[in-house]
Amino acid sequence: xxxRWSDDALARLRATSGRGGAARRAVVEYLGRQNCCLSAQExxxxxxxxxxxxxxxxxxxxxxxxxxxxxxxxxxxxDGVARFEPVLxxxxxxxxxxxDDCGKVEPFEDPALEVALERIAGGRGYDVEAHDVVLRGACxxxx
Amino acid sequence: xxxRWSDDALARLRATSGRGGAARRAVVEYLGRQNCCLSAQExxxxxxxxxxxxxxxxxxxxxxxxxxxxxxxxxxxxDGVARFEPVLxxxxxxxxxxxDDCGKVEPFEDPALEVALERIAGGRGYDVEAHDVVLRGACxxxx
DNA sequence: CATGTCTTTGAGAACGGGTATCATTATCGT
DNA sequence: ACGATAATGATACCCGTTCTCAAAGACATG
Ligand SMILES: [Zn+2]
Ligand SMILES: [Zn+2]
Ligand SMILES: [Zn+2]
Ligand SMILES: [Zn+2]
Numbered sequence: 001x002x003x004r005w006s007d008d009a010l011a012r013l014r015a016t017s018g019r020g021g022a023a024r025r026a027v028v029e030y031l032g033r034q035n036c037c038l039s040a041q042e043x044x045x046x047x048x049x050x051x052x053x054x055x056x057x058x059x060x061x062x063x064x065x066x067x068x069x070x071x072x073x074x075x076x077x078x079d080g081v082a083r084f085e086p087v088l089x090x091x092x093x094x095x096x097x098x099x100d101d102c103g104k105v106e107p108f109e110d111p112a113l114e115v116a117l118e119r120i121a122g123g124r125g126y127d128v129e130a131h132d133v134v135l136r137g138a139c140x141x142x143x
Numbered sequence: 144x145x146x147r148w149s150d151d152a153l154a155r156l157r158a159t160s161g162r163g164g165a166a167r168r169a170v171v172e173y174l175g176r177q178n179c180c181l182s183a184q185e186x187x188x189x190x191x192x193x194x195x196x197x198x199x200x201x202x203x204x205x206x207x208x209x210x211x212x213x214x215x216x217x218x219x220x221x222d223g224v225a226r227f228e229p230v231l232x233x234x235x236x237x238x239x240x241x242x243d244d245c246g247k248v249e250p251f252e253d254p255a256l257e258v259a260l261e262r263i264a265g266g267r268g269y270d271v272e273a274h275d276v277v278l279r280g281a282c283x284x285x286x
Numbered sequence: 287c288a289t290g291t292c293t294t295t296g297a298g299a300a301c302g303g304g305t306a307t308c309a310t311t312a313t314c315g316t
Numbered sequence: 317a318c319g320a321t322a323a324t325g326a327t328a329c330c331c332g333t334t335c336t337c338a339a340a341g342a343c344a345t346g
Pocket of ligand 4 (some may be wrong): 274
């Protein structure tokens with residue numbers, strides 16, 4: 001599945017952006033191995049940890065391309081650091097709970113929430129294309 | 144109502160922080176007059192526009208104190224700028240729609256969404272104290 | 287009101303995530 | 317292999333936010 005996403009993302013990027021590059025490939029492959037959000041710095045560290053000489057600028061460039069193509073979702077948890085996670089085909093996705101105490105980030109899914117959000121999208125004069133939801137509080141260990 | 148919030152916030156701040164100051168008072172009074180979120184810079188400009196010599200650092204300090212006291216909600220719309228809006232007593236609040244095209248921010252309320260969020264809060268092992276929701280897309284004028 | 291103590295304030299430096307720049311390297315059709 | 321052109325990496329830069337610190341203000345006391 002993850003491998004599937006990486007391959008698909010690389011193919012899609014090549015179709016829109018003309019050429020392939022090593023940095024972009026490294027970022028996509030590293031990201032495809034994750035199942036929740038990572039910051040650009042975390043991706044940079046992870047890729048570098050594998051011995052690849054990749055610049056932080058290339059990480060941001062790859063993420064920007066992935067974001068424009070809808071292959072990645074930009075997530076803002078309120079700490080001033082943007083995080084990114086793969087967008088799986090079919091629209092299945094999750095949202096995040098952040099512990100105010102220890103900073104832990106946990107994903108969750110909730111179909112009823114998605115339905116409520118769908119209804120809002122339909123009811124207003126807006127053309128809603130995406131939604132962000134973040135829950136805050138104390139996690140099981142911290143409360 | 145707005146005046147009510149300002150008075151209450153100032154009283155609450157004085158109770159926790161010992162002394163009152165002119166900058167803090169100016170920020171709270173300006174913020175109490177608004178009904179949706181403002182950035183620190185907008186607050187700074189607004190207060191300065193009234194001829195008060197207030198530093199941007201004091202604006203951030205006031206906002207930090209208000210946030211710690213739960214008197215203000217920090218809102219992150221994903222553009223790298225934190226925004227703040229008064230937290231009204233009773234828990235009534237709204238969320239925001241952001242137009243990807245023109246950048247316009249519009250508030251909306253949706254009881255069904257709040258119910259869905261409440262259910263999530265109760266069902267998991269978390270102790271959820273707050274939630275952020277942002278919808279993105281094209282507004283009525285831009286689509 | 288004057289004094290002294292402690293807090294708040296404003297200006298600007300410092301910090302950090304993210305972006306722009308640019309010379310160099312890699313890609314890929316030919 | 318060659319050459320046009322896009323991608324890359326190092327680093328300078330931008331800008332929102334926080335830190336620092338001397339000066340000003342607030343409050344209790346006499
Ligand atoms: Zn996630
Ligand atoms: Zn969702
Ligand atoms: Zn609002
Ligand atoms: Zn809500």
